Amino acid sequence: MSSEIEVVQLDHIPSRHVIHLALFQDVGNAEFLHKQLLSRNADFEYAFVDASVIVSRLHLLSAVFKAVTSASNDVLKTPNVHSEIVANLAASNNVRNHAHSVIQMTDAPQIAEAYRRYGVSTATKNLVAVKVAENGSPSTEQIAEHLAKNVEGTQVPATDEKLASTADMSKVFKYYKLNGLNWLDKIKDHSAKQKEVEMLVVGAMALRGL
């Protein structure tokens, strides 16, 4: 069992935040991990994301970027940067509405829905774990060790290829409301289509909470 973990360098993120990323396949203890989040176990302060809803690194890291930016501007909408990452994966619910006609619902039910859709659940097979350390705490070694000890699964590099293979596109299309876009369905080239999907997903996330 390797306890290596990727440290991700993102542009335009204050350097005190260090982002750690790991992908686990065939996770055997999703129920346990889910339970730790529900009980708010402070030792399990991670963004545990169900890999089936992630299309690419750009997709995932966009949620991380937004969460870390919010944390450093002190405008988090959820308890911490990790829950914020999961919540940020949700699409805007008002893409089609005009600026003035939106009746804002309270955030809470939407955030709970985001945890349910994008976060770890008892049914999670493949899991993305993100940990944002601040000012070197906890250390990369500690994070790698803690994850290796507590996540039962095969750790693999979180590459675009791997993430594409663990994605469930029917879920992605449903959650990001991409069904029925005729021009998108007409794109024959697979990688061109993936790129478009990725851009639409990131765009939907960028609008969320605005």
Place this chain on the structure above:
Amino acid sequence: MSGDFPLPPILQTPCSSEPVLITQGAEGRLYKTTYLTPNLPCALKYRPPKPWRHPTLDARLTKHRILSEARILSRCRREGIRVPGVYASDEVGGWLMLEWVPGAPVRVRINEALGDRQSGIEEDEGLKDLMRRIGKAIGDMHAVGVVHGDLTTSNMMLSPKPLNEVDGEPEGQKGCLEGEIVIIDLGLASGSLLIEDRAVDLYVLERAFGSTHPRAECIFDQVLEAYNGTFKQAPAVLKKLEDVRMRGRKRSMIG
């Protein structure tokens, strides 16, 4: 070079490359930087605080403009219209991070193609084809219920087609008229299905085109001709354009 302005806070954060100031407009500044990783260029559109406005009003206006542009861009993308995608936005910080569109403004490519020619422009098939693609791009945008509000040949990019293939010049070749029309700067865009608003959109372009490329005015009809075929109400828009030409962009307040 990042210009004579202090960088916006978002660009004072660590980044793999120096941001470059691309243009400075009345409302804001455009920088080229990167989004997340060194290999993903992006455009950062920044609306700095306006010291002459009341701070509360200024914050509200900035927020509103950032939001409305982000929404319009996302809406266009969902409808399959070629506009820059939105990567991220911060309405408090006053910025939008957008997909970087490679290529050159249509204005530049037209001027390169015109050179110092005084004749033969009317028969230039390359230029006429470009005009038709412009008409089609505008028609497609209008068809999904978006009007631009400031159409000029500077607010359209000619983007070399194989966006993914890395062979050849990523920014396209000088004088080359091939590529995809990408409409940019939707800062004044709004959702509208009104024939009137669409006609004004075309009128603004027609006027801008006439003053930017006076020698190519003779082929502007190609834009309208292609537009005519793009959606059901297009002929009505062109009819309305004739009225708008008579009276100008603003509707008369008399009567």
